[in-house]
Amino acid sequence: MTLSRRDLLRSSLLTGGAGLVASMASLSVPMPGFAAAPKAGVQTTGAYRFSVGKFEITALLDGYIDAGSDLIPNYDPEVAEQLYKDQFRTPPVDKIRVPINSFVVNTGDKIILIDSGTADNMGPTLGQFTDNLKAAGIAPESVDAILLTHMHVDHISGITSKEGKAHFPNAELIVHKKDWDFWHDDSYMSQASDFLKTNSANAKAMSAPYSKRLTLIDKDGEVLPGIEAVALPGHTPGHTGFVLRSENQEVLIWGDVVHFTALQFQHPEWSIAFDIDMQQAEQTRRRMLDWVSADRVAVLGSHLEFPGLGHVARERDNYRYHQSSWQYQL
Ligand SMILES: [Zn+2]
Incomplete structure (x- = not known):
């Protein structure tokens, strides 16, 4: 004893x-x-700030989810285990931990939110977006625009309360027309899987309070000063990236091009079952990996390890991810 x-x-x-x-x-x-x-027993605030040219960006963590490896049809447990060991990570058993990140961009003129987490839709390990936004000192009233990479539940749910009230009362909502049309296509959704039906109902409810201040993107190019939309179809039909450019620096916010930081740079062919078109998602992923590695463009990902900022280098036939170092000064 x-x-x-x-x-x-x-x-x-x-x-x-x-x-x-x-x-x-x-x-x-x-x-x-x-x-x-x-012991505190909980992590410190899930917020990290860095700059790109004169833009100040705050990454906000919503939390994490443990995704079943069966969501990756091409998954090979031995290959995955070796990749985890090579990267000094604890190998997954049958679940792969995936973070969910959102971003606030202060351009100096405007405050722009990009995605918004899950609210209370996906369980107790998530839903920290609003608290982390507050901890970062960003008032919802100060947000001028919300850009959505797409309208999935883990990206749109932080913009509106359960009671249907907009959390960002002064913000314009900007989303790709193809994504908007897809989730609002009731006749298609009536025949679709439960996963799509749930996401459609949530996307409609969350976006409804913004219907009078809505902008639908229908082509690549500038959406706000210094911010350019890039169509990244596959994960959803209107899945969109945003390139931020300021003072010769650039970063690509690529949404859900990569879900599994430890796996998909070495295996871009490992798409996730949530991709509406898995083949197109793979093509988009390869195209983006080629571009950002060749041009040394920084990437910022919704599901890259928090804060989601890094670079991609070519490695043999595939790629390697380099998470950015801490930025001491903004
Ligand atoms: Zn996502």
């Missing part, structure tokens, strides 16, 4: 040691022999 410090304290009280304890306490000095060091 082992005794904890608390047990010792309790037994001392029971055996008449109370007077000793009380007199020690009244000296108001620390009692190192009895003090515990309570």
